[in-house]
Amino acid sequence: MQYTHNFNPTISDEDIFSEIVREKEDIGYYNLPFQDTAPLKEYAKSVKQSNIVVIGIGGSTLGTYAIYKYLKHSRKLDKKLIFLETTDPIDIQSKIQSIDLQDTLFIVISKSGTTVETVSIFKYINSLVVCDKTNTVIVTENDSKLNRYAQINGMQVFEIPKNVGGRFSVFSAVGLLPLAIVGIDIDELLKGAKKLHDAFFIKKDDVQERLLKKARFLVEYKNSFNINVVFSYSSRLEGFNKWYIQLWGESLGKIDINNTRQGLTPIGIIGPIDQHSFLQLIIEGRRDKTVTVIKVENFDNDLKIPAITLEGLEELDYLNDLEFSSLIKSQADATIEAIQNLNDIPCDVITIDGVCESAIASLMYEYELLTSLCGKFMYINTYDQPGVESGKIILKKKLQS
């Protein structure tokens, strides 16, 4: 007998882990926690401007925004961070009108160096203010055309390593440079990422086992549960949700080596707001969703519901003297209990320590690892995005004609 072709069955946990260890040689994001941050901190210290405008889109802004949004009200930041990331003219105009351009540093971020949105907006900025090495810094690949532009104009460049994809670049200069400038502790960020790195690769606290199990479940049950809901109980995690959606959607929406379409659909919602919106669909709708609830253990905030009785509303006096941080945590617990009582919605809970650099970084690094693991189980290339090229070609043709 002779055989041609093979099926590719789901591989074992050990094989997946070995493949990730092998992949770590080529894929850059894994090792970003170990970089030298001195040049970034030195540049950050030298910045005099009060407004920091990041011009970028997608992977060039989402991770930075996630961390900034999570921390900005819990840190005394003396600079304002603004993102110019869309071609919507009303959006561009309203953001620019809100700042003094003479007191602004522009950080132009594009991995390829020729992102249409980024270059369009940067050109527009050039018509409003002289952009030179005193107010413009570039983050790009070392051989991009944007890098050439920077060299010609003597502008400082921070490099995005070739093997770090945009959506995995938050712990490169892409995220660290703007965050360091506004006053976020980037060493604490990397410490948080490293904590997860070590726990996964050096096998601590069952992190490796837990993530392997979770990835295997999500992929093996992908036909039953094609939607993954992240239900974050803090408005501060809104940026994280958006970042997760890009990471998950763009990494896992692929055609696999067996030529079948893969993909898990990410949804990010915010509690308690979306208890009044999306929760009904989770509870009574079709069983096509897994749910991951993210709770914040310590809000480091003692805002309280005062012991005031509103005449007519006495029945709500049981809320009196309750801290808002306790209330939101109880709301999360009630939602978790309601979902788990149903017994047919896969649900896990991640509790992050607090509103600090290391907590959000650990969470983000964990999601990067989880994405890589799911990609391996799916036999896809987690790190490319061939599906968006066709639209770019059509756009270019439209505009050039």
Next chain:
Amino acid sequence: MQYTHNFNPTISDEDIFSEIVREKEDIGYYNLPFQDTAPLKEYAKSVKQSNIVVIGIGGSTLGTYAIYKYLKHSRKLDKKLIFLETTDPIDIQSKIQSIDLQDTLFIVISKSGTTVETVSIFKYINSLVVCDKTNTVIVTENDSKLNRYAQINGMQVFEIPKNVGGRFSVFSAVGLLPLAIVGIDIDELLKGAKKLHDAFFIKKDDVQERLLKKARFLVEYKNSFNINVVFSYSSRLEGFNKWYIQLWGESLGKIDINNTRQGLTPIGIIGPIDQHSFLQLIIEGRRDKTVTVIKVENFDNDLKIPAITLEGLEELDYLNDLEFSSLIKSQADATIEAIQNLNDIPCDVITIDGVCESAIASLMYEYELLTSLCGKFMYINTYDQPGVESGKIILKKKLQS
């Protein structure tokens, strides 16, 4: 022979339409375009404060935010609108710190009158500033406990009709009161809603046929395409996307009369930002999504990419002299073409006229009609939300113990 039980097959377009016409007698939102706005406008004119704070959650804020976000940069509004809608203490604190509470009108909105989040926040506000009839107005049902509180304190009340559900209440006082106060033309809003009402019920411009066809398609193919993506090409539509997600998810995620779980999962994304995020999943991922692209025909904005050459980036000079509004429209068209070329992703396009009251109102009324139609095809009660009650009971027990 004898038979018991019947199957309930999908019903005809004519029957659905008759049922909607019958439902219009009981369900209040259909007729909101015909209300008298004089009392709302009169109250709005009397408001002296510069800051308008809406305290509410879910259906009490999402529609208002959708319209405000869409129009605020295109109208000269002299008052600022702020939403307090979550129990996240850091969110509450940072928003309150940004305004002068002595120069603020509080609009407390709760249909039931006993929404935990709303009453908690309002209690907290009471500890910061005296709330009385000079700075507080109530929007609620006529027999709620919040209404009693308002009567006791001599505060003005605007009523939410019993037969208007929270998520269908944007064209009641819930949305119209705050919008009128900040300077949005609420008569133009109702005109836009009425335009869709008339086109649907009086059969103009094929609106009835188109919506019936769309609803039938979405429901009949719900097992293949359980996810509905709204891809809005304007950052101004971010609020609309959130409102749509609540409307769709909470209305359609139900158990039907045959005791089977129904539900279509709404996703809202923003172009061109999410071309760099979610588009890859749409293009190469599993075929489990329908896509509705929303384009804005007229941005009424001539912001232009200047004819500047950046040395090194000459290849992007084809963008020179292009208006941003043309660029974003071309980006939408390129995405539509890329999706339609694939031939296996159901995709339709809605082009709204401009950044004006009537355009956004027509769009929202259309989505309300579409939701009602899908609910009819699914044999569910579109207007209740029994699935979220269990969590509320668990929360109350937790807090009272």
